[in-house]
Amino acid sequence: MTDRAQKVLFQNYRTQPVALVRGEGTQVWDADGKRYLDFIGGIATVSVGHANAQVRNAVLEQTKLLWHASNLYFTEPQVRLAEKLTRLCFADRVFFCNSGTEANEAMIKLARRWHVDSGHPERIEIVCMHESFHGRTMGSLAATGQPKYQQGFGPLPAGFRFVDYGDARQIEEAVTDKTCAVLLEPLQGEAGVITAPAGYLKAVREACTRRGALMLLDEVQTGMGRTGKMFAHQHFGVEPDAMSLAKGIAGGLPLGALLAKDQLAKVFTPGTHASTFGGNPVATAAACAVVDLLEGGLLDHVRRVSEVLQSRLAALPQATPRAAGERGLGLLRGVLLSEDLAPLVVAKARELGLLVNAIGDRVLRLAPPLTVSESEIHEATKLLAQAIAQA
Numbered sequence: 020m021t022d023r024a025q026k027v028l029f030q031n032y033r034t035q036p037v038a039l040v041r042g043e044g045t046q047v048w049d050a051d052g053k054r055y056l057d058f059i060g061g062i063a064t065v066s067v068g069h070a071n072a073q074v075r076n077a078v079l080e081q082t083k084l085l086w087h088a089s090n091l092y093f094t095e096p097q098v099r100l101a102e103k104l105t106r107l108c109f110a111d112r113v114f115f116c117n118s119g120t121e122a123n124e125a126m127i128k129l130a131r132r133w134h135v136d137s138g139h140p141e142r143i144e145i146v147c148m149h150e151s152f153h154g155r156t157m158g159s160l161a162a163t164g165q166p167k168y169q170q171g172f173g174p175l176p177a178g179f180r181f182v183d184y185g186d187a188r189q190i191e192e193a194v195t196d197k198t199c200a201v202l203l204e205p206l207q208g209e210a211g212v213i214t215a216p217a218g219y220l221k222a223v224r225e226a227c228t229r230r231g232a233l234m235l236l237d238e239v240q241t242g243m244g245r246t247g248k249m250f251a252h253q254h255f256g257v258e259p260d261a262m263s264l265a266k267g268i269a270g271g272l273p274l275g276a277l278l279a280k281d282q283l284a285k286v287f288t289p290g291t292h293a294s295t296f297g298g299n300p301v302a303t304a305a306a307c308a309v310v311d312l313l314e315g316g317l318l319d320h321v322r323r324v325s326e327v328l329q330s331r332l333a334a335l336p337q338a339t340p341r342a343a344g345e346r347g348l349g350l351l352r353g354v355l356l357s358e359d360l361a362p363l364v365v366a367k368a369r370e371l372g373l374l375v376n377a378i379g380d381r382v383l384r385l386a387p388p389l390t391v392s393e394s395e396i397h398e399a400t401k402l403l404a405q406a407i408a409q410a
């Protein structure tokens with residue numbers, strides 16, 4: 020299959036030479052029947068495990084009823100999911116789309132429109148973070164603090180400026196009466212799994228509130244239980260004005276969401292923003308099942324097993340000096356290497372039956388399904404130690 024794929028697909032991905040055909044829980048199998056432990060979980064999307072029975076059932080039941088209707092009409096799963104999500108956080112309303120980049124695009128538009136409608140059209144500047152990642156459409160790309168992703172696609176939309184993630188002093192200086200919003204991740208996943216220092220999100224919140232700017236959180240990677248709380252900002256005692264979600268929300272089906280308080284959400288009046296597939300009944304039915312699982316004990320499980328994963332990864336440097344430590348929150352973890360070996364470790368781990376992902380040359384990212392068991396964590400970390408030593 021890989022030969023065929025290379026002939027007909029765009030070559031924009033560094034796809035591993037493996038064709039996956041089946042999954043169950045944390046395990047996947049390739050076309051030759053080889054089994055792997057999936058510790059990247061569709062890049063943090065397969066939140067409740069491959070072929071999860073409750074999600075599958077919700078999807079099957081919904082496909083017997085209605086596959087799609089657009090937003091010309093209401094559908095029950097979309098409304099039910101919005102009710103569940105708003106009950107779990109600061110937000111009053113939800114706009115559904117299909118991906119993280121779309122959710123961020125909507126969030127940026129919402130923030131700009133809010134200030135225009137409030138009589139402050141001059142507040143256009145969005146303060147973003149170096150090394151951030153918000154997606155690949157023009158707006159979310161302009162907000163992404165990694166020039167390598169922007170190269171050759173200019174001109175990008177104007178009005179985005181960047182500060183160093185974690186430096187509260189820079190935020191104080193950057194947020195002015197021209198600022199529309201500060202946009203950031205509670206934990207920078209694509210930058211190499213970097214957690215904000217204590218007090219940073221609170222400092223951002225305070226600067227935004229004081230100066231009349233909005234605080235926008237990109238929880239595309241960190242939301243939906245990934246860090247051991249339903250949303251990562253709930254670790255830090257802050258509430259944003261709006262938040263984007265995607266990745267794990269529907270257990271691996273495409274769905275994105277923008278959540279906001281009522282007074283902000285109301286600036287998207289009919290016709291101002293839209294998505295044909297947004298809130299598709301099958302994807303939202305799947306997401307309802309995901310939320311039910313998270314609330315039905317899975318969040319507690321995440322907290323428990325993430326401690327096991329954290330301590331196993333922290334012990335890796337004892338097994339091999341090539342491992343230099345680990346960091347992260349919950350089941351989103353980065354393993355640091357002391358040499359430029361990450362892509363080689365990924366290949367070696369794959370050979371040994373473990374799927375992980377490289378961020379640059381010195382960080383491996385782990386984001387297994389939230390349903391991962393302790394014994395799978397033991398097996399995976401043993402394989403990882405071997406892969407790092409042998410790469």
Ligand SMILES: Cc1ncc(COP(=O)(O)O)c(C=O)c1O
Binds near residue numbers: 209239240
């Ligand atoms: C924090 C963050 N925001 C946005 C995105 C883009 O999401 P998508 O690929 O679903 O468009 C990603 C994807 O990795 C992400 O990690």
